[in-house]
Amino acid sequence: MSKDLVYLLLLTLLTVIAWAGFDFYHASTQPVLPKILQEQIRPLDPNLDFSVLE
Amino acid sequence: MNYRDFRPYLTDTPQKAYTIVGLTLIALSGFGFFAIRPTITTAIRLNKERREGLEANQALEDKIAALSKAQESLNQAEPYLPLLEAGLPKEALYDELLKLVALATGQAQVELKEVKTLGSSPSKTPLKSLRLNIILEGQFPNLQKVIQSLEQLPRLSVVQAVSLQPQGSWGGSITGPTNQPKLQAELNLECYYYEYQEPQVLLKEEDE
Numbered sequence: 001m002s003k004d005l006v007y008l009l010l011l012t013l014l015t016v017i018a019w020a021g022f023d024f025y026h027a028s029t030q031p032v033l034p035k036i037l038q039e040q041i042r043p044l045d046p047n048l049d050f051s052v053l054e
Numbered sequence: 055m056n057y058r059d060f061r062p063y064l065t066d067t068p069q070k071a072y073t074i075v076g077l078t079l080i081a082l083s084g085f086g087f088f089a090i091r092p093t094i095t096t097a098i099r100l101n102k103e104r105r106e107g108l109e110a111n112q113a114l115e116d117k118i119a120a121l122s123k124a125q126e127s128l129n130q131a132e133p134y135l136p137l138l139e140a141g142l143p144k145e146a147l148y149d150e151l152l153k154l155v156a157l158a159t160g161q162a163q164v165e166l167k168e169v170k171t172l173g174s175s176p177s178k179t180p181l182k183s184l185r186l187n188i189i190l191e192g193q194f195p196n197l198q199k200v201i202q203s204l205e206q207l208p209r210l211s212v213v214q215a216v217s218l219q220p221q222g223s224w225g226g227s228i229t230g231p232t233n234q235p236k237l238q239a240e241l242n243l244e245c246y247y248y249e250y251q252e253p254q255v256l257l258k259e260e261d262e
Contacts, residue, residue: 006072009079016083020091027098032106041113046123048131 140208142248146174146184151209151245155188158203164192167238180249185214188241191221193234204243215242 031038063073143150152169159166172185190197197218204213221236 003072006076006079009076009083013079013083013086016086016091020086020094023091023095024098027095028102030099032099032103033110037110041110041117043113044117044120044124046120046127048124048127050131050134 141210142181142246143209144248144250146182146247148184151186154207154209155186155204155243158200158207159190162192162196162199162203164190164196164200167191172242175244180251181246182249183244183246186243186245188243190239190241191236192239194218194237195234197237197239200239201241204241207245209245211243211245213241214244216240
């Protein structure tokens with residue numbers, strides 16, 4: 001196996017590492033919950049402003 | 055190709071080293087791409103899903119509690135709801151408004167000469183307003199009563215501007231027991247309504 005081929009394989013490994021790194025980043029930043037659920041879990045203020053009614 | 059051809063790669067010192075390093079790199083690349091990457095990606099995603107699921111669960115529990123509290127608040131506010139419905143209808147309801155205006159003028163014995171709609175004011179919020187230009191004719195105390203009645207309509211309304219003019223020459227046409235001159239009043243009345251649309255979130259979810 002020639003030295004050039006080892007360099008090529010080394011670059012391949014670096015590419016794989018970079019690919020995996022981007023995949024990990026993508027997996028950690030992409031939202032998992034669907035958008036509908038995100039809207040459903042939006043907090044609700046149960047207090048009515050009675051002073052407006054009076 | 056004979057397997058003996060590979061012998062130098064495994065025996066000669068520099069070739070052997072390159073071969074070992076090369077095979078190691080191939081193994082690392084292959085293992086990394088096909089085994090480590092998907093495994094760690096899945097682990098990260100599952101962990102995130104678990105964490106977000108717990109947060110969503112907590113948020114939903116909080117929301118259920120808030121809904122119960124909101125139901126109690128709504129029960130307390132129930133006596134006021136018809137007032138709100140009347141004060142801020144969901145549509146412009148021109149005809150109902152005109153009936154109220156006609157009633158107010160009729161009760162005050164004022165002649166309703168003209169009613170013009172000036173359209174709705176543009177608003178990005180659900181709270182919209184429609185503007186009316188009303189011309190009335192009558193004696194001052196009666197006109198005053200009409201203005202007071204319009205300000206106290208069941209619908210949320212505000213008299214924005216009033217201009218009074220003598221009818222004919224000042225004091226020219228004296229009518230009624232109070233001997234007061236007839237006046238022409240021009241009012242700008244602004245009435246409000248609340249154009250509320252139900253959110254479509256739950257329906258979308260059912261569709262999916």
